Amino acid sequence: MKFFVDTADINEIKDLASTGLLDGVTTNPSLVAASGAKSFIDLIGQICKVVPDGPVSAEVAATDYATMLKEGQHLAKIAKNVAVKVPLTPDGLKVCKALSDAGTMVNVTLCFSAAQAILAAKAGATFISPFVGRLDDIGQDGMQLIRDIVQIYKQYPAIKTEVLVASVRHPVHLVEAAKMGAHVATIPPKVIRQLYAHPLTDKGLAAFVADWAKTGQSILDAA
Ligand code: G3P
Numbered sequence: 144m145k146f147f148v149d150t151a152d153i154n155e156i157k158d159l160a161s162t163g164l165l166d167g168v169t170t171n172p173s174l175v176a177a178s179g180a181k182s183f184i185d186l187i188g189q190i191c192k193v194v195p196d197g198p199v200s201a202e203v204a205a206t207d208y209a210t211m212l213k214e215g216q217h218l219a220k221i222a223k224n225v226a227v228k229v230p231l232t233p234d235g236l237k238v239c240k241a242l243s244d245a246g247t248m249v250n251v252t253l254c255f256s257a258a259q260a261i262l263a264a265k266a267g268a269t270f271i272s273p274f275v276g277r278l279d280d281i282g283q284d285g286m287q288l289i290r291d292i293v294q295i296y297k298q299y300p301a302i303k304t305e306v307l308v309a310s311v312r313h314p315v316h317l318v319e320a321a322k323m324g325a326h327v328a329t330i331p332p333k334v335i336r337q338l339y340a341h342p343l344t345d346k347g348l349a350a351f352v353a354d355w356a357k358t359g360q361s362i363l364d365a366a
Contacts, residue, residue: 144321147197147329149309151178153189155332160193167197169272169309169329171228171252172204184221191222198269200250200329202228203238211238219247226250226269231259236266243267250307257291264296264304270327274310275320285310286319293323314338 145166148159151174159165168190180186187201201221203214215227215238226248229235239249243266250270251263255278263271273292275285289308296302305326311317314337317328330338 144325145197145305145327146335147200147307147327148335149174149311149329149331151175151180151186151190152332153178153180153186153193156190156193159332159335165194165197166327167199167224167226167329168194169200169228169250169307171200171202184218187218187221187225191224195222195224197224198226198248198250199224200226200228200252200270202252203230206230206232206234208234208237211235212241215242215247215249216245224248228252228272231255231263236262239263239266239268243269252309255288257288257295260292260304260306261295264299264302268304270305270307272307272309272329275308275316276310276312278310279312286316286323289320289325290323293325297324 146164147167147169148156148165149169151170156168175183187199191199201218203211205211205214211229211234218227219225227242228250229238230253231251239251242249248269250272251268252272254260254271254273260271273288278285278288292306308320308325308328311328311330311334313334317330320328
């Protein structure tokens with residue numbers, strides 16, 4: 144399963160890239176606004192250099208076909224690893240088709256139903272982003288949507304669209320998505336750090352460190 148980080152904070156991205164476990168980055172207009180970046184284009188360029196082997200999602204700002212297409216083409220020129228993010232609307236999917244046909248990666252965002260995910264696959268999306276946390280927030284079952292999309296896409300080997308689980312709020316979302324066979328999860332930095340944590344790991348490590356000290360030895364001195 145691939146891990147993307149869902150942030151536009153360049154320092155967070157650098158820190159998480161250094162773990163060697165990061166496969167890509169997703170941004171959205173809200174995350175860019177929160178980052179305080181003065182130039183969106185420069186920010187995406189910087190992120191693409193930090194994660195050169197992974198897709199970096201950069202979202203269009205317009206909502207009409209012609210302007211979204213121009214914005215998408217402009218974003219795609221920033222770096223080879225840009226995935227243009229478009230909303231799941233009729234115009235967004237037209238842009239998806241046009242950019243995909245031209246060889247650009249496209250991430251279709253704001254997906255809240257299996258029917259929408261079928262449309263995105265037909266439009267040639269590289270990624271479909273179903274938002275699990277926001278569905279949970281309104282009392283629906285976000286993970287059921289992932290289960291449905293994974294099951295549907297598996298029926299059609301010609302579909303190459305990857306299921307990118309978005310709006311991830313906690314480690315259980317990630318584990319459930321992995322059990323279902325979702326291709327990618329985009330995860331906020333805080334949740335990525337939570338993935339490492341277990342109180343028994345901390346307790347066990349403290350005991351090992353204390354017991355090792357009692358031996359009075361150093362592994363490196365013996366080398
Ligand atoms: O980037 C898209 C998605 O992951 C946003 O998540 O937490 O704003 O619902 P959230």
